[in-house]
Amino acid sequence: MRFTTEQHLEHGVLERRFTLGEVPGILWTPETRTPGPAPAPLILLGHPGGLDRMYPRLVARARSAAARGFASATIELPGSGDRPPIAVVEQARADLRQALRAGTPVGDDLVDRLILPLADRAVPEWRALLDALLARPGIGGPVGYAGGVIAIGTRLAVTEPRLAAAVLFAGSFVPRVTFEEARNVDIPLLVLLQWDDHGNDRQQALDLFDAFGTTEKTLHANLGGHTGVPQFEADDGDRFFARHLN
Amino acid sequence: MRFTTEQHLEHGVLERRFTLGEVPGILWTPETRTPGPAPAPLILLGHPGGLDRMYPRLVARARSAAARGFASATIELPGSGDRPPIAVVEQARADLRQALRAGTPVGDDLVDRLILPLADRAVPEWRALLDALLARPGIGGPVGYAGGVIAIGTRLAVTEPRLAAAVLFAGSFVPRVTFEEARNVDIPLLVLLQWDDHGNDRQQALDLFDAFGTTEKTLHANLGGHTGVPQFEADDGDRFFARHLN
Numbered sequence: 412m413r414f415t416t417e418q419h420l421e422h423g424v425l426e427r428r429f430t431l432g433e434v435p436g437i438l439w440t441p442e443t444r445t446p447g448p449a450p451a452p453l454i455l456l457g458h459p460g461g462l463d464r465m466y467p468r469l470v471a472r473a474r475s476a477a478a479r480g481f482a483s484a485t486i487e488l489p490g491s492g493d494r495p496p497i498a499v500v501e502q503a504r505a506d507l508r509q510a511l512r513a514g515t516p517v518g519d520d521l522v523d524r525l526i527l528p529l530a531d532r533a534v535p536e537w538r539a540l541l542d543a544l545l546a547r548p549g550i551g552g553p554v555g556y557a558g559g560v561i562a563i564g565t566r567l568a569v570t571e572p573r574l575a576a577a578v579l580f581a582g583s584f585v586p587r588v589t590f591e592e593a594r595n596v597d598i599p600l601l602v603l604l605q606w607d608d609h610g611n612d613r614q615q616a617l618d619l620f621d622a623f624g625t626t627e628k629t630l631h632a633n634l635g636g637h638t639g640v641p642q643f644e645a646d647d648g649d650r651f652f653a654r655h656l657n
Numbered sequence: 658m659r660f661t662t663e664q665h666l667e668h669g670v671l672e673r674r675f676t677l678g679e680v681p682g683i684l685w686t687p688e689t690r691t692p693g694p695a696p697a698p699l700i701l702l703g704h705p706g707g708l709d710r711m712y713p714r715l716v717a718r719a720r721s722a723a724a725r726g727f728a729s730a731t732i733e734l735p736g737s738g739d740r741p742p743i744a745v746v747e748q749a750r751a752d753l754r755q756a757l758r759a760g761t762p763v764g765d766d767l768v769d770r771l772i773l774p775l776a777d778r779a780v781p782e783w784r785a786l787l788d789a790l791l792a793r794p795g796i797g798g799p800v801g802y803a804g805g806v807i808a809i810g811t812r813l814a815v816t817e818p819r820l821a822a823a824v825l826f827a828g829s830f831v832p833r834v835t836f837e838e839a840r841n842v843d844i845p846l847l848v849l850l851q852w853d854d855h856g857n858d859r860q861q862a863l864d865l866f867d868a869f870g871t872t873e874k875t876l877h878a879n880l881g882g883h884t885g886v887p888q889f890e891a892d893d894g895d896r897f898f899a900r901h902l903n
Binding site for chain 2: 606617620621625626627628629630631632633634641643647650654
């Protein structure tokens with residue numbers, strides 16, 4: 412892990428950009444947290460790809476987390492931003508645009524081709540990020556995951572034992588295998604659903620919430636489209652993490 | 658409105674029992690609120706009937722509200738507790754028990770006979786309670802409604818202009834007319850749903866959430882049965898009211 416830039420944001424948040432191997436990322440830590448007693452719990456901020464495009468939402472989320480004493484970190488999604496494109500995913504995205512233009516249904520096979528190559532690559536990268544961050548002083552477990560690409564968050568929840576709680580955004584295509592993996596999730600979940608997310612299937616999101624095997628799960632559904640998650644849900648998510656990570 | 662008993666609960670909450678005409682009720686007010694600047698916003702606490710049986714949950718809810726500076730109040734449901742039984746409702750309840758024993762579906766007509774006589778009587782009583790309470794010093798609008806019998810909460814939301822926000826518990830039978838009334842609700846709503854409430858129809862609750870006409874509505878669904886609403890939802894409800902009543 413190599414830090415490339417460092418910036419002091421207002422309200423005592425330190426933002427450091429880094430690369431982990433070839434993967435760019437950002438780490439936010441609360442500067443006001445008194446060193447010594449306990450390391451800051453860490454929240455991994457998932458997103459649909461494109462760090463620059465997602466930056467305003469990510470930094471807002473990180474500031475909110477830092478106000479509660481949480482560190483947070485994110486990395487670029489495979490094949491997004493400045494990372495080399497993934498040929499099979501590029502082809503699947505072209506097929507998706509074609510299907511949406513033609514008004515034909517987006518089939519399970521296309522969803523698999525769109526999402527699974529990303530999940531297969533991203534999950535090991537998030538785990539390597541955890542290895543690198545938890546080796547640093549001042550950042551410690553337990554760890555939360557918050558954000559999008561629900562196939563990635565679900566896979567991470569079943570494969571990464573250091574993950575103690577997750578806020579998952581049910582706003583992306585769901586591969587069939589994610590339903591199977593969901594049954595093995597046993598950490599507390601808060602699932603966010605935008606009720607009028609026209610690009611996504613509401614019933615499928617409800618079915619996925621039903622499928623999660625954990626005994627502690629909450630669904631928050633709000634009116635509005637894909638990008639309309641209300642600001643108060645960031646606070647709700649932080650309070651959820653405060654219950655489970657502290 | 659005639660006060661009958663007065664009790665100082667711990668953490669500075671004053672509990673006063675009263676009768677409003679023939680209807681018994683309870684008012685909780687925060688004693689620590691400094692008099693003068695602004696009256697305490699009021700939350701009406703709905704419930705499925707039986708004040709004595711519901712008291713532990715109601716007083717817990719009232720304490721939580723008082724900690725945020727809210728007054729709260731409740732009245733006995735028509736035909737419940739010490740109030741005179743309502744013949745048509747008693748007959749409907751007997752028919753319901755019969756249907757549940759026999760495993761036959763609970764039809765729309767039976768739901769209407771169970772719920773509508775209660776809503777027809779209860780809504781004017783809640784409105785009379787508002788008239789009485791808002792005439793008192795130290796208690797003021799805007800007003801919230803929190804709790805069960807969603808047909809009553811929905812009817813109140815469309816008929817009572819002083820109601821500014823509501824937390825509705827989707828855990829009771831829903832008469833058909835409630836779906837029509839729901840479309841006219843235009844105040845912010847937080848709807849609570851217990852995901853495994855075997856006595857109630859999950860899909861119907863989701864359909865009702867969808868039907869509410871307001872532009873600001875949030876659904877919180879939690880794992881567990883009818884009486885298993887997690888404690889943190891009381892806090893979430895108070896934060897919802899703090900956003901809309903302050």
